[in-house]
Amino acid sequence: MRKPRKSKIETKALNLYYGDFHALGDINVDIPECAITAIIGPSGCGKSSLLRLFNRMNDLIPSARVEGEAFLDKEPIYGKSAYVVDVRKKIGMVFQKPNVFPMSIYDNIVIGPKSHGIKSRAEHDKIVETSLTQVALWDEVKDILRKPAQELSAGAQQRLCIARALAVNPEVILMDESCSALDPESTMKIEGLMLELAQKYTIIIVTHNMEQAIRVSDMSMFMMIDDKRIGRLVEYSSTSLMFSNPKDKRTEDYITGRFG
Amino acid sequence: MKKKFWKKFRDRLSGRIFFILALSTISALVVITVFIFVSGMPLIAEVGLFSFIFGMNWSPSQGQFGILPMIVGTVSVTLGAALIGIPVGICCSIFMAEFAPAKMQVIFRPAIQLLAGIPSVVYGFWGMIFIVPAISSNLGGLGMSILAGSIILGIMILPTIISISEVSIIALPRHYKEGALALGMTHWQTILRVQLPAAKSGIVAGVILGIGRAVGETMVVIMVLGNAVAMPESILDSVRTLTTNIGLEMGYASGAHQQALFATGIVLFVIIMILNITAQYITRKKVKK
Ligand SMILES: Nc1ncnc2c1ncn2[C@@H]1O[C@H](COP(=O)(O)OP(=O)(O)OP(=O)(O)O)[C@@H](O)[C@H]1O
Ligand SMILES: [Mg+2]
Numbered sequence: 001m002r003k004p005r006k007s008k009i010e011t012k013a014l015n016l017y018y019g020d021f022h023a024l025g026d027i028n029v030d031i032p033e034c035a036i037t038a039i040i041g042p043s044g045c046g047k048s049s050l051l052r053l054f055n056r057m058n059d060l061i062p063s064a065r066v067e068g069e070a071f072l073d074k075e076p077i078y079g080k081s082a083y084v085v086d087v088r089k090k091i092g093m094v095f096q097k098p099n100v101f102p103m104s105i106y107d108n109i110v111i112g113p114k115s116h117g118i119k120s121r122a123e124h125d126k127i128v129e130t131s132l133t134q135v136a137l138w139d140e141v142k143d144i145l146r147k148p149a150q151e152l153s154a155g156a157q158q159r160l161c162i163a164r165a166l167a168v169n170p171e172v173i174l175m176d177e178s179c180s181a182l183d184p185e186s187t188m189k190i191e192g193l194m195l196e197l198a199q200k201y202t203i204i205i206v207t208h209n210m211e212q213a214i215r216v217s218d219m220s221m222f223m224m225i226d227d228k229r230i231g232r233l234v235e236y237s238s239t240s241l242m243f244s245n246p247k248d249k250r251t252e253d254y255i256t257g258r259f260g
Numbered sequence: 261m262k263k264k265f266w267k268k269f270r271d272r273l274s275g276r277i278f279f280i281l282a283l284s285t286i287s288a289l290v291v292i293t294v295f296i297f298v299s300g301m302p303l304i305a306e307v308g309l310f311s312f313i314f315g316m317n318w319s320p321s322q323g324q325f326g327i328l329p330m331i332v333g334t335v336s337v338t339l340g341a342a343l344i345g346i347p348v349g350i351c352c353s354i355f356m357a358e359f360a361p362a363k364m365q366v367i368f369r370p371a372i373q374l375l376a377g378i379p380s381v382v383y384g385f386w387g388m389i390f391i392v393p394a395i396s397s398n399l400g401g402l403g404m405s406i407l408a409g410s411i412i413l414g415i416m417i418l419p420t421i422i423s424i425s426e427v428s429i430i431a432l433p434r435h436y437k438e439g440a441l442a443l444g445m446t447h448w449q450t451i452l453r454v455q456l457p458a459a460k461s462g463i464v465a466g467v468i469l470g471i472g473r474a475v476g477e478t479m480v481v482i483m484v485l486g487n488a489v490a491m492p493e494s495i496l497d498s499v500r501t502l503t504t505n506i507g508l509e510m511g512y513a514s515g516a517h518q519q520a521l522f523a524t525g526i527v528l529f530v531i532i533m534i535l536n537i538t539a540q541y542i543t544r545k546k547v548k549k
Contacts, residue, residue: 055442089444099435102458111453112443161439168443 008033008172008202009054009091014068016049016058016231023049025230026068029221036194036203038217038239040210042254045223046231047206051174054204055091056084072172089116091172092165097181098157100149100164105141108149108160112168131163135193155186162193173197175205179212191216210258214243222251296529300522312523318489320509320517327524329491333406333499334475334531336492337485340410341417341474346467348414349421353463356422357429358451376419384483387412392484401496404486410495412480417470424469428462429455468539472532478503502528 009031016024024046031037039047049058056077058064070077077087101108109131110124118124128145132138137159141152149160158178165173175194179187194203194216207213213220220239226232235242235251246252304312307325315326356368391411396403436458440450456463486498487508500508506521506528513521 057438057442060438060441085444085446087444088442093442095435095439095442097435099433099439101436101439101454111440112445115443115445115449115453164439164443 005033005035007031008073009204010071010074011053012069012071014050014053014070015066016046016053017063017065017067018061019063022228022230024053025226025232027233029233029236031202031204032219033202034198034200035218036198036205036216037219037221038213039204039206039221039223040208040213040254041221041223041234042225043208045225047223048176049231050223051093051176051204051206054172054174055088055093057093059084089168090170091174092168092170093174093176094158094161094165094178096177098154098161100152100157100160102148102150104146105149105152105160106145108164109167112164116168127167131167132160134166134197135159135163136189137163153186155182155189158182158186158190159193162190162197166197170201172202172204175203177206177208180208187212210243210255214239222246222248222254224250224254293529296522296525300519300524300526303516303519303523304526306516307520312520313527316491318505320513320520323516325516325520325523327502327505327527329489330500330502330505330524331527332491333485334501334503334528336406336495336499337409337413337481337501338471338474340406340495341413342467342471344410344414345417345421345470345474349418349466349470350425350463352418353422353425353429354451354456356426358447358455372419372422375415376423380416380477380479381483383412383416384480387480387484395496399496402486402498404484404498406485406492406495406497406499408484409481409499409501412484413474413477416477416480417473420470420473421466424466425459425463428459428466431462432458465539468535472535475528475531475535476503478507482507502531 007030009029011027011029014024014027015022027050039050041047052058053066053070054072054077058066066078069079072087072090076082101111103111106124106128109128110118113124113127118127129138129142132141137156140156141147141160149157152160158181162173162178179190182190191212194205197203198218205213205217217239220235220237220242221233222235222242223231224234235246235248237247242251243255246255303325307315312325312327313331314328315324316328317324317326318329352372356365360368387408391408392403392405394403395401395405395408399407432455436454437450440454441447445453481501482504485500485504487500487504488498489500489505490497492499502524505524509517510521
């Protein structure tokens with residue numbers, strides 16, 4: 001178990017509303033740098049909502065309203081001084097289903113860097129090679145870079161999505177059940193990848209798979225809705241502690257329930 | 261046992277009926293095509309394809325049948341309409357799909373549909389009353405011109421381009437947009453680099469259908485082009501299109517003259533076919549790629 005390090009993302013009394021619906025209540029967390037933090041909890045408790053607050057994906061939902069504060073390296077994520085494009089550049093995201101763009105493998109990788117002003121071909125080539133190497137996809141695809149990305153297997157597509165996120169040089173990577181649509185072998189590959197990436201990147205994952213949380217994560221957040229259906233952070237501790245000795249009764253019930 | 265037999269019979273019978281109905285659609289196409297070709301081909305054979313298409317003179321009474329001025333007329337007016345209709349239409353569809361607040365869409369969408377529902381004679385009338393005089397007094401000339409036709413046809417093809425492009429942008433999976441934004445791309449970059457390319461085949465289909473409409477439009481062009489059978493030298497000149505030629509002269513033509521009009525129809529037919537095949541080729545290539 002690596003020691004928790006310096007704080008990367010911090011939230012203070014973060015609340016989320018979808019219209020009148022209070023989805024997340026007073027979330028206070030301090031997520032350490034270069035570690036894997038897992039968000040677990042029953043369906044509908046607001047795990048995805050919380051994850052999407054970090055890179056402001058909820059901005060896309062007209063009814064969504066945020067109260068409270070969130071910081072990336074002490075810099076505010078919300079508010080006047082924050083620029084959403086910069087936030088998303090630093091906080092990448094991998095979705096549940098692989099969402100490669102309908103273009104070539106090469107173009108999928110370079111579209112991000114291109115949009116951020118990197119123009120030279122040589123640099124593009126380099127970025128493609130390094131990011132695909134990082135996700136262990138380079139050898140597999142180096143001869144078919146111009147082929148449509150959709151022709152890859154689902155597992156390879158998901159690794160391509162991770163490579164695409166890495167190509168813009170983020171500091172944090174959010175993964176929302178990114179293995180749930182994949183076969184066990186691809187899942188193992190991506191878990192291995194997460195562990196490797198955690199040397200350099202801060203990773204936050206949402207997972208329904210307790211074994212996965214135990215296998216990869218350093219820290220765990222357990223969330224649940226309260227009696228008013230507001231999503232709350234119930235317990236936040238190191239993964240080993242949470243799964244061996246949960247402090248809260250609800251956490252214990254959930255974990256033992258999940259292991260049946 | 262008997263029930264089963266009837267069920268089977270009915271199943272097969274309804275299959276047949278649908279097949280026959282479908283066949284009749286295709287046979288209508290075949291009959292019309294054959295009819296045009298049979299009626300027009302003899303003249304093309306007599307005059308020669310080359311001198312028919314590239315002939316500069318159209319004077320049926322003297323047996324001269326050259327339709328190059330009309331081809332140039334159709335191409336120039338269509339090009340002008342495309343130049344106006346495509347950028348406006350695509351921008352409009354982007355606005356509708358990505359920027360327009362719900363309240364504005366409630367007004368815009370029916371308005372665009374209404375635009376499509378206006379009879380072409382009304383467009384033509386409006387063109388005669390407003391556009392033609394406006395061109396004549398501001399730019400000189402008679403006003404009946406390529407420019408007038410292009411402006412009106414450009415507006416007429418908007419609904420086709422807008423609705424098809426908009427649908428193809430809206431129909432894109434949501435996760436394309438989310439994926440692009442999550443990379444820190446701006447909304448505009450997302451539209452230009454991800455959404456438009458992904459919706460390209462639909463947009464191209466819309467544009468081609470719009471162009472097809474412009475090529476085939478008859479009433480408006482009769483009313484605002486002036487219908488002169490001559491090579492235009494500027495966009496302020498009067499021209500005659502292939503459709504106008506048929507529309508104006510079919511009423512009284514006979515003999516070789518009538519055959520020449522059918523032959524004009526063949527050329528029109530071929531142009532439309534080329535457009536459609538191009539559209540299909542582009543969309544197919546896109547799917548493969
Ligand atoms: N766009 C939205 N508009 C309104 N309510 C929403 C929206 N998205 C999510 N919700 C609601 O917010 C709550 C939390 O949803 P969220 O998707 O964050 O849960 P989750 O923990 O990720 O669930 P799951 O495990 O099923 O993915 C749910 O009650 C959900 O119905
Ligand atoms: Mg979720």
